[in-house]
Structures are given as structure tokens and as C-alpha cells.
Amino acid sequence: MSLAAEVVEPRSGERARRLSGTARALGIAGVALLGVVVLAALGASVLAQHPPERIVAAPFLRPSGQHWLGTDDIGRDLFAQLVHGARVSLSVGLGAAVLALGAGTAVALVAGYRGGWWDMVLMRLVDLTLTLPLLVLVLVLTAFLGRGLAVSTVLIASVLWARPARLLRSQVLKVRRFGHVVAAEAMGASALRVSLTHVLARLVPLLSSQLVRAATVAVVVQAGIAFLGLGDPDRVSWGTMLFFANASNAVLTEAWKWWVLPPGLALAALVLGLALAGYAVEEWAEPRLARNAPHRSRRRRRPVEEPRPQAAGTALEIRSLRVRFGGTRPVEAVGGVDLTVRRGRILGLAGESGSGKSTLALAVMGLVPEAGRITEGEIMFGGRDLRRIGRANQARVRGRELALVPQSAMNALNPVRTVLAQVEEAARLTCPPAEARRRAGDLLERVGIDPRRHEAFPHHFSGGMRQRVLIAMALANEPRLIIADEPVTGLDVVNQVVVMELLESLVGELDLDLVVISHELPLLARWADDLAIMYAGRVVERGPVERLVREPQHPYTRLLFSSFPDLEGPRGQVGTVPGEPPDPARLPAGCAFEPRCPCALPRCATERPELDGAEGTCSAACWLAGDVSVRTLFVDPAGVADGDPG
Amino acid sequence: MSEPAAGQAPEGPLLELQDVGVSFAGKGGSGLTAALDGVSLSVARREIVAVVGPSGAGKSTLASVVLGLHRPDTGRAVFDGSPLAGLNRRQLRRLRQRMHLIFQDPYSSLHPGRRVAWLVGEPLAVAGAPRPQRGPAVARALAEVGLAPVEAFLDRHPHQLSGGQRQRVALARALVGRPDLVVADEPASMLDASLRAVILELVRRLRDRHGASVVFITHDLALARHIADRVVVLDRGRIVEQGPADEVVLRPRHPATLALLEASRRARRSLHDGPAPAS
Numbered sequence: 001m002s003l004a005a006e007v008v009e010p011r012s013g014e015r016a017r018r019l020s021g022t023a024r025a026l027g028i029a030g031v032a033l034l035g036v037v038v039l040a041a042l043g044a045s046v047l048a049q050h051p052p053e054r055i056v057a058a059p060f061l062r063p064s065g066q067h068w069l070g071t072d073d074i075g076r077d078l079f080a081q082l083v084h085g086a087r088v089s090l091s092v093g094l095g096a097a098v099l100a101l102g103a104g105t106a107v108a109l110v111a112g113y114r115g116g117w118w119d120m121v122l123m124r125l126v127d128l129t130l131t132l133p134l135l136v137l138v139l140v141l142t143a144f145l146g147r148g149l150a151v152s153t154v155l156i157a158s159v160l161w162a163r164p165a166r167l168l169r170s171q172v173l174k175v176r177r178f179g180h181v182v183a184a185e186a187m188g189a190s191a192l193r194v195s196l197t198h199v200l201a202r203l204v205p206l207l208s209s210q211l212v213r214a215a216t217v218a219v220v221v222q223a224g225i226a227f228l229g230l231g232d233p234d235r236v237s238w239g240t241m242l243f244f245a246n247a248s249n250a251v252l253t254e255a256w257k258w259w260v261l262p263p264g265l266a267l268a269a270l271v272l273g274l275a276l277a278g279y280a281v282e283e284w285a286e287p288r289l290a291r292n293a294p295h296r297s298r299r300r301r302r303p304v305e306e307p308r309p310q311a312a313g314t315a316l317e318i319r320s321l322r323v324r325f326g327g328t329r330p331v332e333a334v335g336g337v338d339l340t341v342r343r344g345r346i347l348g349l350a351g352e353s354g355s356g357k358s359t360l361a362l363a364v365m366g367l368v369p370e371a372g373r374i375t376e377g378e379i380m381f382g383g384r385d386l387r388r389i390g391r392a393n394q395a396r397v398r399g400r401e402l403a404l405v406p407q408s409a410m411n412a413l414n415p416v417r418t419v420l421a422q423v424e425e426a427a428r429l430t431c432p433p434a435e436a437r438r439r440a441g442d443l444l445e446r447v448g449i450d451p452r453r454h455e456a457f458p459h460h461f462s463g464g465m466r467q468r469v470l471i472a473m474a475l476a477n478e479p480r481l482i483i484a485d486e487p488v489t490g491l492d493v494v495n496q497v498v499v500m501e502l503l504e505s506l507v508g509e510l511d512l513d514l515v516v517i518s519h520e521l522p523l524l525a526r527w528a529d530d531l532a533i534m535y536a537g538r539v540v541e542r543g544p545v546e547r548l549v550r551e552p553q554h555p556y557t558r559l560l561f562s563s564f565p566d567l568e569g570p571r572g573q574v575g576t577v578p579g580e581p582p583d584p585a586r587l588p589a590g591c592a593f594e595p596r597c598p599c600a601l602p603r604c605a606t607e608r609p610e611l612d613g614a615e616g617t618c619s620a621a622c623w624l625a626g627d628v629s630v631r632t633l634f635v636d637p638a639g640v641a642d643g644d645p646g
Numbered sequence: 647m648s649e650p651a652a653g654q655a656p657e658g659p660l661l662e663l664q665d666v667g668v669s670f671a672g673k674g675g676s677g678l679t680a681a682l683d684g685v686s687l688s689v690a691r692r693e694i695v696a697v698v699g700p701s702g703a704g705k706s707t708l709a710s711v712v713l714g715l716h717r718p719d720t721g722r723a724v725f726d727g728s729p730l731a732g733l734n735r736r737q738l739r740r741l742r743q744r745m746h747l748i749f750q751d752p753y754s755s756l757h758p759g760r761r762v763a764w765l766v767g768e769p770l771a772v773a774g775a776p777r778p779q780r781g782p783a784v785a786r787a788l789a790e791v792g793l794a795p796v797e798a799f800l801d802r803h804p805h806q807l808s809g810g811q812r813q814r815v816a817l818a819r820a821l822v823g824r825p826d827l828v829v830a831d832e833p834a835s836m837l838d839a840s841l842r843a844v845i846l847e848l849v850r851r852l853r854d855r856h857g858a859s860v861v862f863i864t865h866d867l868a869l870a871r872h873i874a875d876r877v878v879v880l881d882r883g884r885i886v887e888q889g890p891a892d893e894v895v896l897r898p899r900h901p902a903t904l905a906l907l908e909a910s911r912r913a914r915r916s917l918h919d920g921p922a923p924a925s
Contacts, residue, residue: 178754179749179751179753179754179755179756180754180755180756180757180758182715182747182749182755183747183749183755183819184768184772185715185742186713186715186742186745186746186747187742187743187745187746187747187768187769187772187823188738188739188740188741188742188743188745188772188773189739189768189772190739193772197757198757201757201759201760202759204759352838352839352840353809353838354809462701462702463701464701491701492699492700492701492865493700493865493866493867493906493909493910493913494700494865494905494906494909495700495701496909496913497909497912497913500913519838519839520839520914521839522913522914522915522916523913523914525914525915525916526912526913526914526915549915559840560839560840561916563839563840563842563843564839564842564868564914564916565842565846565866565868565869565871565872566868566916567867567868567871567895567907567910567911568896571871571872571891571892572846572850572872572873573872574842574843574846574872575843576840576841576842576843576844577839577840580808580810580811581808
């Protein structure tokens with residue numbers, strides 16, 4: 001559940017495989033080039049009026065209506081050779097690629113999935129093959145085994161399989177730990193079934209791009225062999241055309257224009273076509289790549305008037321902030337959020353996945369993913385609007401004044417560097433090297449990592465300790481405000497308490513302001529001073545925690561509290577929020593919670609309630625806010641616990 | 647289907663771990679670390695047992711031993727009278743078809759390239775059920791987990807489902823093969839709160855409707871109490887306390903249980919709780 005997954009994940013109804021503009025354009029160009037070659041190959045006998053291997057005219061004829069590209073040194077038609085040559089290049093290219101990938105995949109599956117001795121032996125064979133000089137080997141073997149097309153195809157495949165095998169094997173090693181693979185094993189599926197239906201399917205992206213690559217190499221190698229005079233003597237190919245042109249010194253005369261250039265261009269077109277198509281295939285097979293595609297955004301002129309100054313006693317003021325993600329189905333991930341972090345207080349930001357809380361944090365950090373854009377609003381921090389200070393200044397603020405403790409402590413650390421080196425690297429931003437190292441050591445000690453373990457690597461640490469390392473990194477440049485995104489998700493209760501206590505003590509000790517984002521509302525209710533509840537991109541309720549816990553106004557807040565199991569009270573009673581969260585691309589016109597709300601009124605479907613009241617007071621975006629009867633509308637597990645357990 | 651070994655009463659415990667020990671090469675190559683140490687546990691038919699403990703207590707290792715995915719170094723695991731260690735590959739696979747593992751992360755446990763009908767039918771396909779039989783069973787399982795109308799879901803891919811729907815599909819996979827034993831490894835820890843109740847309800851349904859036994863692994867004592875008949879507390883590879891759920895959670899005796907309970911109290915605060923304690 002990474003940030004990216006949360007905000008850009010396609011929702012129901014959307015076709016997943018949609019290429020970005022660039023990939024589509026390049027793909028179309030590639031397919032067009034390939035199309036020309038394929039058409040030439042298929043229609044060779046129709047296109048060429050002469051058989052390619054037969055002497056049909058005088059030698060060395062210039063291009064004419066009879067012979068479009070003239071004739072060669074013994075009087076064969078060059079145009080016929082060109083179109084028939086396409087057949088050879090295509091069949092050898094595709095044939096060798098399919099053979100090589102077939103062998104490579106089989107080796108990868110057996111080595112990666114079976115492991116043990118199989119892996120040992122097969123991978124040494126791969127290494128051996130990779131060390132052999134490819135072209136030389138093919139040439140020697142061609143001379144030895146014969147020059148037929150089939151022989152060439154098999155020979156080329158026999159040197160091409162090793163590279164994909166190695167790449168695919170490492171992918172198999174990764175894929176075999178995927179949840180659905182382990183799940184299939186756990187339900188008793190056979191090794192054959194697991195590797196064919198579960199592992200192989202996840203290799204397709206790599207397979208398809210490797211197939212295109214192998215085909216490209218095979219085409220070039222085949223042309224090379226033929227150019228060196230070792231081509232199939234019975235089949236004319238582009239390589240043999242070049243061989244005969246070279247032998248007849250065509251390059252030195254005017255004849256290069258119709259004898260050397262056409263096969264050269266044809267080869268270039270085929271290779272380029274394969275490469276461009278490969279680019280599109282790669283993205284088609286791995287849709288996530290499309291996220292890296294450049295995003296076309298119209299830069300809007302900012303309003304000229306000065307923002308309202310930041311209120312005294314506030315660390316951060318977010319005003320009517322909107323973040324929109326473009327693409328095939330535009331989504332407003334943050335839809336007009338007003339939120340204030342008060343000095344010296346901990347703000348807890350709660351909400352379910354997809355509610356926009358992480359996007360909000362990224363927007364404040366100036367780190368909205370490439371596909372998204374802040375369309376409106378102000379982010380007042382340190383007396384200025386972070387949206388107006390420019391990218392360079394934003395980068396200066398990041399780390400030095402504002403720091404983020406990222407989600408998922410598992411993945412946020414570099415696995416090949418010691419934790420000390422990573423904290424030190426962060427501290428380098430504001431410290432000279434010697435000082436940075438000392439500070440890194442101090443910080444790690446402060447967050448409770450034993451000095452003897454500072455030189456250890458992240459995988460030696462438990463989840464709780466990794467989270468503490470991330471906190472040390474966030475502290476490295478003495479920021480004023482820290483945003484901790486899901487700091488305890490995936491940790492056990494004991495570590496949750498340790499991490500939250502650490503954060504709380506740092507706030508007091510270092511005079512920090514802190515925002516904690518979590519989907520665990522009761523956790524925030526325990527540790528935060530102020531709470532804000534997000535639903536479908538908006539804050540639906542906010543206020544000081546004591547008020548909010550005593551008297552939540554929004555039905556969503558109540559239901560969310562009730563869906564956490566209690567330690568006491570009758571067994572087996574855990575509440576839930578009925579229904580499903582709304583599709584962010586099709587939010588209801590009125591209150592976004594209305595379809596799930598047990599006490600919705602008719603007006604809730606059409607009119608959207610807004611938060612009102614000054615910051616620091618309680619406020620809920622609900623037409624029923626303040627209405628005492630709300631509480632009696634649902635089963636209140638806490639009430640049940642207090643009252644009669646029947 | 648494998649019958650209980652001769653001489654075994656068919657009504658004995660469904661699963662028995664006898665003095666199981668598992669060691670791994672230590673962190674940084676420093677000798678062996680015991681992940682499980684002398685663990686003995688029996689799970690009766692139609693019983694829900696919660697295995698509770700902090701991270702690193704050996705909970706997930708316990709799950710892989712139960713499923714025969716990991717062979718213990720000492721002791722043995724006995725499923726329905728057959729010791730897992732005595733089985734060959736094929737027999738072990740056959741036995742696994744009577745168990746089901748529910749994952750911590752419902753997203754990764756579904757093959758992204760397959761449709762719901764295939765995903766839910768997979769346990770049946772693995773068990774060798776002929777294709778015509780699978781369709782109705784899949785439809786029944788989907789209806790049972792509340793994915794209705796069933797036809798609207800059969801042809802969807804996982805990415806076309808919401809998080810809650812994906813979790814329901816994962817649970818339908820657990821129902822469809824009528825397993826005798828379901829092992830759930832922290833199925834609620836990564837989920838939004840509103841889905842927790844769904845898990846709870848379906849785990850109970852697995853037992854009540856389908857007569858399955860459930861081993862529910864979690865670090866959350868509160869959740870364990872609501873879901874399980876019996877709670878087993880695991881700490882550093884050893885079972886330190888076990889008993890009826892309310893007995894263990896409301897009147898804990900071992901310091902490790904107390905620590906977990908204390909942490910659960912300190913970490914959370916629900917509606918109408920008093921003011922947060924100063925810390």
C-alpha cells in the first residue's frame with residue numbers, strides 16, 4: 001500500500017492497460033516500420049516481378065522500369081532480392097528469438113523455482129555461455145555445421161538464450177515470494193501448476209521485452225554472418241546482398257545507391273521498428289511504467305493578491321487545498337481541505353486508504369507525484385505560502401524545516417547501506433562531514449538504537465527499529481515540523497507504543513510540531529492533541545481530541561471508532577462502516593458519505609455540508625452536526641459496553 | 647482424500663504440534679536463533695485458536711510449520727492423525743488441499759492477471775474438481791461473502807475491485823474448498839478498520855457453517871479475544887500462556903501477556919474512555 005498505489009490505482013471499470021501518449025506514438029511508429037517489412041516479406045512473390053535467385057538480365061544494370069533497383073554482378077534482380085530478403089531476416093529474427101526465449105524461460109523456471117543443484121548447474125552453464133564471444137562462436141559453428149537458415153536460427157538461439165535466462169531467473173526468485181504464488185503452494189498446487197499459472201504469468205513483461213531484444217540481435221547477427229559470406233547460399237538475404245555488393249566493389253561506384261543503401265535501410269528499419277515496438281510492449285506489459293511518463297499540465301497563472309498572513313500560534317495552515325490527478329479518469333484526491341497544525345501540538349490525521357491523507361501530506365512536502373497537481377489553495381508555513389516560493393526554495397524547506405517520515409519502514413531504507421551511513425547522509429544537508437557523522441550517531445542513540453548496532457544493515461532490524469531509524473533521519477536537520485505517514489502500520493502493539501512514545505517525547509524535547517497520519521483512529525485518539533478525520537478527499541470532522549472523543553458529531557467518526565475491537569465489553573461485538581467507499585472519480589453530488597450513512601436525510605444526497613467554526617473548535621461537515629438525536633440512531637458499542645450487555 | 651491413519655480415532659484433535667522446534671541461521675551469521683522452541687499445541691475440530699504475540703515471537707514460522715511449508719528441526723506436526731514429516735511430496739500436497747492460508751496482505755495474494763471466477767475456483771482446480779462442478783461452488787462462495795450479484799463480479803480482475811471486495815474474494819477462496827483447517831496470518835493488520843468486522847464475521851462463518859478449525863495469528867489481543875475460543879500467547883518462540891479467550895485477556899498471568907495487554911491499553915483509546923493518561 002505505497003503512496004503511489006493508493007492515489008493512482010485504477011478503480012472499478014477502468015481498463016488497466018492504457019499506454020501513455022509517448023509510448024503509443026513510439027509504438028505506432030515501430031509497428032508501422034515492422035508492418036512495411038512484414039508486408040514486403042508476405043507479398044514478396046507478388047511485389048517482385050522476377051525470382052530473386054535466377055539470372056534475369058545483364059549484370060550491373062542501373063535501375064529501370066524493368067528492374068527497379070537494377071541487377072547485381074551476375075544479373076539477378078536487386079529489388080526481388082530486397083523484398084525476399086525480408087522473409088529471411090524476419091524468420092531468422094523471430095525464430096531465433098522464440099527459441100532462445102523458450103529455452104531461457106525453461107532454464108529460469110527450473111533454476112529459480114526448483115533451486116538447489118538445478119540452480120547451481122544451470123546457472124554455471126549460463127555463465128559459461130555468456131562469457132563466449134557471440135559472433136565469433138556463431139561464425140565458427142556456421143563454418144562447421146553448415147550454412148542453412150534453420151542451422152543459423154538454431155545457432156543464434158543457442159548463444160542468445162543465456163542473457164534472458166539470467167534475467168528471468170532473478171525475476172522468478174522475486175515472483176516466487178509473491179503472495180499469490182505462496183498461496184497456491186499453500187493450497188497444495190503442484191510445482192508445475194504453480195510455475196506455469198502463477199510464476200510464468202508474472203514474467204510476461206520481462207519476457208516480451210526480452211523477446212523483442214533477442215529478435216533485434218538475431219536479425220543483426222544473421223545479417224552479419226551473411227555479410228561475411230557465410231549466409232545460406234540458396235536464400236538471398238539482406239546480408240548476402242551486402243556481401244555481393246562488397247565483393248563487386250559497389251561501394252566504390254555509383255551503384256551503392258541502389259545496391260548497398262536499400263538493404264542497409266531495410267535492416268535499419270527492421271531493427272528500429274523492433275526497438276520502438278519493444279518500448280511500447282514493455283509499457284503495455286508493465287502498466288506502472290506509464291506513471292513515469294511526462295505529464296502535460298497547463299501551468300496556470302497564480303492569483304496576484306498576497307495570501308492572508310499566517311495566524312499566530314500556528315505551525316502550518318492549509319487553506320482550501322485541492323490536488324487533482326489527471327489521466328484517463330481525473331480524480332480529485334484532495335478536494336478543498338482547510339487544516340491547521342497548532343504550535344506544540346500533535347495533529348492526528350485519520351482516514352481509510354484512499355481518503356487522500358497521504359496525498360495531502362505529499363502536497364505539503366511539495367512532493368505530489370508527477371501525474372498529480374495542486375490546483376488550488378495555500379500552504380502557509382513559517383509565514384509564507386509554500387506554493388509561491390518556487391521549486392528551489394521548496395527543496396530548501398524540505399528536510400531543513402519540514403520533514404517527512406515516509407510510509408512503510410520496510411522499503412524506505414536502502415538495504416545495502418548501514419543505518420548510520422543513511423542518517424549521516426541525511427545530516428550532510430546542513431552539516432560538515434565530520435559533524436554529520438557525530439550527529440547521526442547521537443540521533444540513532446536518541447531514538448533508542450544501541451551504538452553497537454549503528455553499523456548494521458536495515459535487514460538486521462525489526463520493523464519497529466527501522467521505523468526509529470526513519471525518525472532519526474527525519475530529525476537529522478533539525479526540522480520544525482514533522483509529518484509521520486502511517487508510522488505504526490505493520491508494527492505490533494508493543495512497538496506501536498514505543499514509536500508513539502518516542503514521537504511524543506521528541507515533540508516536547510525538541511520543540512517540534514507533529515502531524516501523525518494513520519488509519520487507526522483509536523491510536524490517534526490516544527496520542528494526538530487535535531484530530532482531523534478525512535473521507536473521500538475532504539476533512540469531515542476536526543477538533544481538539546478531548547471534545548471529539550467525548551462527543552463525535554459526524555456519523556463516520558462514530559462508525560470508525562466503533563469498528564475497533566475493545567479489550568473489555570462483550571465478546572464478538574465489533575462494529576463496521578457499512579458499504580464501500582465511493583469511487584473517487586465519481587463522487588456523489590452531496591455529502592460523499594451519504595450512500596453509507598445510517599442517518600442520512602434527503603438533503604444529504606444533494607447538498608454538500610461544509611466544515612464551519614473557527615480552527616481550534618469542533619466542527620463536522622454534516623447536516624446533523626449538533627443534533628443530539630444522531631447518537632441514538634446507531635448501536636453504539638461503547639454505550640453497550642457501559643450499559644446492559646444483553 | 648487421505649483418511650486418518652489406522653488406529654487413530656477420527657475425533658482426535660485436527661492438528662497437533664508436538665514439541666516443535668525451528669532454528670534459523672542467526673542475524674549476521676552469528677549461530678542459530680530459535681524461532682520456535684518446544685511448542686506443543688493442539689487444535690480441536692471446529693475450534694478457533696488465536697496465536698498472539700509480538701513480532702519476532704515466531705507466529706509466522708508456526709503457520710508455515712502447520713501448513714507443512716517448513717519442516718521443523720525437532721518435534722512433529724500431526725494433521726488429522728498423519729504426521730507431516732512422514733509424507734512424501736504428493737501426499738503433503740493432498741493434505742494441504744484440506745487447509746487454507748489467508749494472508750496478511752489481501753492484495754498480493756490474488757493473481758493480478760486472473761478474473762474472480764478463476765481466482766475463487768483455484769482451490770477446487772488444485773484439488774482436481776472437474777470444471778462443471780466449480781462454477782456453482784464459486785457462485786455459492788461469492789454469494790456467501792456478500793459479493794452480490796455474483797455475475798457482476800465473476801469477470802472482474804483484482805484491480806477492478808475495491809479493497810473490501812478483494813478481501814472478500816480472498817475469503818471466498820477460503821470457503822470454496824471447504825477446508826478443514828484455515829490458517830489466517832494477521833489478516834486484519836493492514837486493513838482499514840471497517841473491514842475488520844468482515845473478517846471476523848467470515849472467520850466465524852467458516853467454523854459455524856463449514857465446520858472448519860481456524861488458527862488466527864495476530865498481535866492484537868483485543869481482536870483475538872473477539873474472534874477466538876482459545877488464546878495462545880507466543881513469546882520468543884515459546885508458548886507462555888494459553889486458555890479460554892476471556893481468561894487469558896481479562897486475567898493474564900504471564901508477564902509477556904501482561905506486556906501485550908498493557909501496550910494494547912496504552913496504544914488506543916476508544917469513545918467514552920477517560921482522558922488520555924499522562925505519559
